[in-house]
Amino acid sequence: MAEVIAEFRKLINQYHNGTGTPLREDFSQPDYFVQAIPYLLTFVVLEIVVMWIKHGSLRGGWSMADSLTSFSHGIYFLAHGMLTQGMFSYVYTKIYENYKIYELPWSSPFTWYVAAISVDFCYYWIHRACHEVNIFWAKHQVHHSSDYYNLTTALRLSAFQIWLAWPFYLPMAFFVPPSILLIHKQFNLLYQFWIHTELIDSLGPLEYVLNTPKHHRVHHGSNRYCIDKNFGGVLIIWDRMFNTFAEERDQEKIVYGLVEEVNSFNPFWLHFFHYTRIWTRVQNQKSPSDKLSVLLKGPAWRRGKPRLGEIEDVPVVQNRPRFHVKLPTWKNLYVGSHYLCTFLGFHYLTINYLNLAQTSVIFSVAYVISTLTSLSLVLEDRKYIAALAEIARCGATLLFISFAKSSINTLLFHFIYNAFSLSIGIWVVYLHDVLRKDALLCTNKKT
Structure with a gap:
């Protein structure tokens, strides 16, 4: 492209x-x-x-x-x-x-x-x-x-x-x-x-x-x-x-977000989760016309209802707790620093992508998407899968820059190599500690 x-x-x-x-x-x-x-x-x-x-x-x-x-x-x-x-x-x-x-x-x-x-x-x-x-x-x-x-x-x-x-x-x-x-x-x-x-x-x-x-x-x-x-x-x-205007009401606090909360920081999942809901609804419909209606009518449509559904069927959303995962300071610093590096790299890509080979652009985009997805697992404190994903991502990064060493500035190469090597070390130690604590917890439960 x-x-x-x-x-x-x-x-x-x-x-x-x-x-x-x-x-x-x-x-x-x-x-x-x-x-x-x-x-x-x-x-x-x-x-x-x-x-x-x-x-x-x-x-x-x-x-x-x-x-x-x-x-x-x-x-x-x-x-x-x-x-x-x-x-x-x-x-x-x-x-x-x-x-x-x-x-x-x-x-x-x-x-x-x-x-x-x-x-x-x-x-x-x-x-x-x-x-x-x-x-x-x-x-x-x-x-x-x-x-x-x-x-x-x-x-x-x-x-x-x-x-x-x-x-x-x-x-x-x-x-x-x-x-x-x-x-x-x-x-x-x-x-x-x-x-x-x-x-x-x-x-x-x-x-x-x-x-x-x-x-x-x-x-x-x-x-x-x-x-x-x-x-x-x-x-x-x-x-x-076209009669779709509504004035903000001073007496009613606005609750932001989806009516049915998804509670995730994973951008990949947030892009695709609604398709899984649509697929489930389509599978549950008996007639072809109802299956088509699930796709082409409003998200709130149900059989026997108007095209956009009834507003009375929409749940009354009042004050609700926002999705929040409390992380230790080191994880916040880790995500912030790796995200900053990803953003700077991507900004460079947005400026220069027309001068790059198509395969390079596709590879870079895939790497960025996988990085953001992996970091979101850390934000959600998915202990095992986040640690394994980050070890794999950082390892792949080291492997790539090792092959591309001749085309990377020497100072930049050493910075990336040392930073990602340290990141792998952090997650290996963390994973070992989590496994040790879980094993100890299982032992205590048995006794």
């Missing part, structure tokens, strides 16, 4: 109108989302500082394990985009080249306004479909799986969202140039970052037009009045127009 993306980059920089004048696509499309990462992280830190100043602690508003899980999903999202983005962009470009009905002038502000509004309108229907079609919800529920609501929640994106989103944008190919679409999709996504916070209350008259933290808090709630409401991306007017 890396080659497809590179080919797309070349494609949109060619001459297509036969007049010797460059097409609007001659302008490069910067990856604003990747460029914005340092600024997004800065705002995450600022939010944590403000929380601490305002409340005297972070309890109830932030969790390291939850935030690292959200970051992991963001990496999943970007990693999957590396492998598939070019394919969808290529399809859009081909439709625009061969079937466009009207060519909007590149230099006109009107074109950019039309693109911005069109992207947001399409996003509304994408988002609504994700909530109202069960098989689509399986992709989107990742974003709602956190029982916290802070800026890191905005990064909790599904890797598979693009497979659903792109068909909704394809009608724009009849009049909106590809590069303008790509830019406005990034702007639309970046706008939605700041609305994932509890620190901002009301923005006055802007609340009537824009999607704001106040409106989006409702969208993330598990309370009955919050279900399937406020789908807008930048504008809230779509929800007001």
Whole structure:
């Protein structure tokens, strides 16, 4: 797919109108989302500082394990985009080249306004479909799986969202140039970052037009009045127009997360667990039409009920304890340090992946995903499996860098080699200690 993306980059920089004048696509499309990462992280830190100043602690508003899980999903999202983005962009470009009905002038502000509004309108229907079609919800529920609501929640994106989103944008190919679409999709996504916070209350008259933290808090709630409401991306007017708007209630505390909690920090499991639920429900249906309904109707649909189910059947969610696993300090430090190394390596990959061989990109993505999955087992304090997974991961890392030693900076090689060797030693000692304690416990029970 890396080659497809590179080919797309070349494609949109060619001459297509036969007049010797460059097409609007001659302008490069910067990856604003990747460029914005340092600024997004800065705002995450600022939010944590403000929380601490305002409340005297972070309890109830932030969790390291939850935030690292959200970051992991963001990496999943970007990693999957590396492998598939070019394919969808290529399809859009081909439709625009061969079937466009009207060519909007590149230099006109009107074109950019039309693109911005069109992207947001399409996003509304994408988002609504994700909530109202069960098989689509399986992709989107990742974003709602956190029982916290802070800026890191905005990064909790599904890797598979693009497979659903792109068909909704394809009608724009009849009049909106590809590069303008790509830019406005990034702007639309970046706008939605700041609305994932509890620190901002009301923005006055802007609340009537824009999607704001106040409106989006409702969208993330598990309370009955919050279900399937406020789908807008930048504008809230779509929800007001199509009767999916709900105002935040001051007298009812919003409970965040899924209605049926999953209680996991594992990004891989969080991506796939709802498919297992769908499969179980399909297996339990007797008629083919009911099996199909499980897939294509709402997540709350039951036989004899409306397409989206009855709101009265949704459990009343009141205050509930957030998923939390207390870890010793050394495990928190271990996960934090290895996660930082993974993030820095992945950030380098996002900048340079178009210059790498496809096999290298696929291998790197697989390594990152396995690393995040393994570290999540530590966050969940899965003693045996976490220790074995980390020993295997660190061992594989040492094996790889040993083969690639000639292409790695000497100082960096020794740092990685020593760090991962030490990590293996830590887990071997830990595993030995756990086995000794469990054996002693079994002996005491027998006596």
